[in-house]
Amino acid sequence: MCTLEQRGRVFVLTLTGDGEHRLGIPLMASIRSALSSVAAQAAQDGPGAALVTVAEGRFFSNGLDIGWVGTSRARLTELIDALRPVAADLLALPMPTVAAVTGHASAGGFLLALCHDYRVMRADRGVLYMSEVDLGFPLPPYFMALLRAKITAAQALRDVVLRGARIRAPQAKEMGIVDVVCPGAPETVAEPLKLAEQLAARKWDGAVYSAIRISMFPDACMSVGIVQGSDEDKARNFGSRL
Numbered sequence: 001m002c003t004l005e006q007r008g009r010v011f012v013l014t015l016t017g018d019g020e021h022r023l024g025i026p027l028m029a030s031i032r033s034a035l036s037s038v039a040a041q042a043a044q045d046g047p048g049a050a051l052v053t054v055a056e057g058r059f060f061s062n063g064l065d066i067g068w069v070g071t072s073r074a075r076l077t078e079l080i081d082a083l084r085p086v087a088a089d090l091l092a093l094p095m096p097t098v099a100a101v102t103g104h105a106s107a108g109g110f111l112l113a114l115c116h117d118y119r120v121m122r123a124d125r126g127v128l129y130m131s132e133v134d135l136g137f138p139l140p141p142y143f144m145a146l147l148r149a150k151i152t153a154a155q156a157l158r159d160v161v162l163r164g165a166r167i168r169a170p171q172a173k174e175m176g177i178v179d180v181v182c183p184g185a186p187e188t189v190a191e192p193l194k195l196a197e198q199l200a201a202r203k204w205d206g207a208v209y210s211a212i213r214i215s216m217f218p219d220a221c222m223s224v225g226i227v228q229g230s231d232e233d234k235a236r237n238f239g240s241r242l
Contacts, residue, residue, distance in 0.1 A: 001030035004037060009200035010193060011038045011051045011095075018057035023108045024065035028082050035089045039206075042095055048203035050196035051093060053116060054100040054189055058125065061109025080140050083108050087146065088224040090115035091213065094206025096199040100192040101169075101178065102185050107131045111143055114150040117213070118195060119178040121169040122188040128167040128177060130160050145223035149216075151177055 005012045013034050015021040035051075042049040055061060064083065069075040090097060090112075099116035106129040113119050113128070121128075130147070132139050139147075139161060151157045156175035159165040172178040180195075182188040214221045 001027050002034055004034040006041065007193070008197070009045070009049050010196045011041070011049065012193070013038070013051060013053045015053075015055035015061065020059045020062035021055050021057070021109065022062055022065040022067070023079065023083055023086075023112070024068055025079070025082055027065075028086050031086055032089055035086075035093060039094060042206055047205050048200050049095040049206065050200040051095055051097045051116075052100055052192045052196045053097070053112075054192070055102055057103060059103040059109070060099070060101045060105040060126065061112055062104060063107030063109045063131065076137075079108075083111070084140075084142055084224050087111065087115045087142065088221075088226050091217065091221055091224060092210050092226055094210040096196065096204075096209065098192040098196050098199075100188050101126060101128070102188045104129070111146060114146055114177075118180075118192070119172075120180040120182060120188055120192045120195070121172055121178040122183070122185055123169045123181050124184050126169070128160075128172055129164070131164060133162060134164045142220075142223035145220045146217075149220035151175070 001016065003014045003016055005014070013031070015027070021027065038051055064076070064079045069079060096118070097116040098118045098120065099113040101113050101119055101121040103122075103126045105113045105126065110128050110130055130139075144161070147157060147161060151160060153176055156177065160167070167175065167177065169178060169181040173181050180191055182191050214226055
């Protein structure tokens with residue numbers, strides 16, 4: 001499902017295997033378990049940490065496990081509900097986060113990448129694609145809240161959600177969706193690690209970093225169940241949900 005490795009002050013979460021990394025219940029539970037371990041270890045180590053999420057194979061994540069859903073509306077609802085706390089865990093994680101988008105990121109997989117603070121994408125393969133309009137699925141409210149928070153240009157947001165645009169890395173950078181474009185897979189892994197090391201070296205207080213992030217995106221955070229309270233409450237929010 002996924003592995004977690006600590007390289008100095010940088011945690012590397014890898015979605016393993018050469019499949020599509022469809023977000024089913026087992027994979028999402030595995031991601032949440034890894035993020036819980038990251039938060040606990042970072043709290044023990046003290047200030048200064050960062051997370052990189054990367055995937056093996058051609059896909060970063062091709063979205064929810066629609067094959068498991070079949071025609072069951074109840075199963076689809078179960079997966080949508082299960083992705084919500086994964087998003088919350090990333091948005092409340094007490095450290096900078098970087099997504100290494102080494103392949104296609106569609107629907108829920110696109111959302112997973114957006115939940116990180118920074119996105120690095122390879123130029124030679126992969127698209128960002130919010131497929132719901134093509135598949136005839138309405139966007140869940142928390143999807144829309146996160147999309148609005150992370151894609152701030154109105155035309156870019158329109159093309160993502162209403163046009164179902166398949167966005168390659170150079171265009172994604174122009175639209176402000178990704179921060180760095182790399183020529184291939186090796187660079188798309190190396191660059192996020194370099195960035196994460198630089199961010200971790202700042203030795204920011206994790207609780208403060210988390211509280212500031214939550215304050216940046218209040219509607220998105222509220223949509224995934226992160227309660228808006230006092231600054232102290234916000235800083236403790238992630239730890240209280242472990």
